[in-house]
Amino acid sequence: MRSAIKRELIGASEKFKAVMEQVDLVAPADCSVLIQGETGTGKEVIARALHGRSRRSNGPFVTLNCAAIPAGLLESELFGHERGAFTGALSQTMGRFQLAHNGTLFLDEIGDLPVELQPKLLRALQEQEFERLGSTQTIRVDVRIVAATNQNLEQMVNERRFRTDLYYRLNVFPIVLPPLRERIEDIPFLVHHFVQEFSRRMNKTIDEIPEHVIDMLCLHDWPGNIRELQNLIERAVVMTEGRILRPPMIERPTSPSGNSSKPVRTLADAERIHITETLRKTNWVVGGRSGAAAQLGLPRTTLIARMRKLGISREALKPTPIWCGSRQAEGMRFEDGRRALARAAAV
Numbered sequence: 001m002r003s004a005i006k007r008e009l010i011g012a013s014e015k016f017k018a019v020m021e022q023v024d025l026v027a028p029a030d031c032s033v034l035i036q037g038e039t040g041t042g043k044e045v046i047a048r049a050l051h052g053r054s055r056r057s058n059g060p061f062v063t064l065n066c067a068a069i070p071a072g073l074l075e076s077e078l079f080g081h082e083r084g085a086f087t088g089a090l091s092q093t094m095g096r097f098q099l100a101h102n103g104t105l106f107l108d109e110i111g112d113l114p115v116e117l118q119p120k121l122l123r124a125l126q127e128q129e130f131e132r133l134g135s136t137q138t139i140r141v142d143v144r145i146v147a148a149t150n151q152n153l154e155q156m157v158n159e160r161r162f163r164t165d166l167y168y169r170l171n172v173f174p175i176v177l178p179p180l181r182e183r184i185e186d187i188p189f190l191v192h193h194f195v196q197e198f199s200r201r202m203n204k205t206i207d208e209i210p211e212h213v214i215d216m217l218c219l220h221d222w223p224g225n226i227r228e229l230q231n232l233i234e235r236a237v238v239m240t241e242g243r244i245l246r247p248p249m250i251e252r253p254t255s256p257s258g259n260s261s262k263p264v265r266t267l268a269d270a271e272r273i274h275i276t277e278t279l280r281k282t283n284w285v286v287g288g289r290s291g292a293a294a295q296l297g298l299p300r301t302t303l304i305a306r307m308r309k310l311g312i313s314r315e316a317l318k319p320t321p322i323w324c325g326s327r328q329a330e331g332m333r334f335e336d337g338r339r340a341l342a343r344a345a346a347v
């Protein structure tokens with residue numbers, strides 16, 4: 001049987017720590033929480049963490065993805081229906097609100113909730129009561145709502161596509177998840193975590209991740225965020241035969257500000273050229289004693305951040321995506337990863 005990937009929360013960046021502080025703060029408060037963030041940033045895992053750290057943790061965690069269910073069926077999914085309430089309603093069915101009694105109801109993709117259903121959800125939130133479709137009997141529940149979206153709900157409110165009153169009711173405590181490209185310090189920890197998890201699942205022993213691979217991953221923009229990184233590492237683990245992680249194939253990182261062949265006009269141009277030259281001399285090794293960061297007198301993460309900002313990458317100077325780096329490059333031992341993970345776990 002395919003074992004599931006552990007839903008552990010990994011991260012050590014200041015931004016991630018700030019999110020976890022908010023989770024700890026609001027979990028026991030029992031109020032509604034609205035989680036916003038790009039796709040793959042971890043909205044669902046954060047919702048589960050909120051539930052797990054709340055006084056409802058022994059109760060159910062029920063999810064409803066408002067985008068995955070046809071609009072016509074959503075009301076019945078939320079509140080349930082009586083037998084014969086509509087064509088095809090062959091038996092009485094409980095809705096997710098009732099299933100989540102004494103627990104948490106996670107309303108995913110809340111921006112896709114049809115406008116006509118929004119007043120009903122608002123009432124259920126405010127009064128903690130509702131009726132099944134086709135019934136006049138009022139059902140009372142005790143449910144905490146955590147909602148999530150990757151849409152801009154405030155803008156939807158301005159465009160009258162989302163009700164203001166429901167928005168404020170859900171947005172009692174907002175949590176905004178930063179995209180992965182804004183917390184690159186988390187990437188090494190996530191990579192180690194996923195390599196460990198996928199090797200375990202595939203019965204492989206991979207105990208070395210070349211440092212230049214980590215650097216390359218830190219330079220990518222990650223539009224699909226943590227899910228994209230996870231999928232890439234899964235692919236890399238599948239393709240790895242020995243104990244050293246095979247560098248994953250990655251699309252050319254987006255370069256926000258061109259490449260180093262531009263004429264020198266600005267201070268940024270000069271900086272780009274100097275950094276690129278140093279990288280060429282070190283054969284694109286960023287970290288370590290003889291790497292570019294040390295030669296430029298910068299911490300490794302600072303150099304990577306500068307490279308991202310200036311659009312410097314080895315791939316940006318080449319016409320097509322490549323398999324990055326060689327297997328001989330300086331390795332990041334698994335022990336380093338374990339220590340790093342232990343620090344992250346202390347968050």
Ligand SMILES: Nc1ncnc2c1ncn2[C@@H]1O[C@H](COP(=O)(O)OP(=O)(O)OP(=O)(O)O)[C@@H](O)[C@H]1O
Nearest residue numbers: 008009010011038039040041042043044045226227
């Ligand atoms: N901090 C984290 N540590 C480890 N894994 C994480 C973390 N955050 C997210 N993940 C993993 O990344 C994947 C995407 O997370 P999740 O499904 O929660 O994202 P999402 O924001 O709900 O995405 P979508 O908007 O596409 O629904 C999951 O496999 C999840 O386990």
Ligand SMILES: [Mg+2]
Nearest residue numbers: 043044108148
């Ligand atoms: Mg999700």
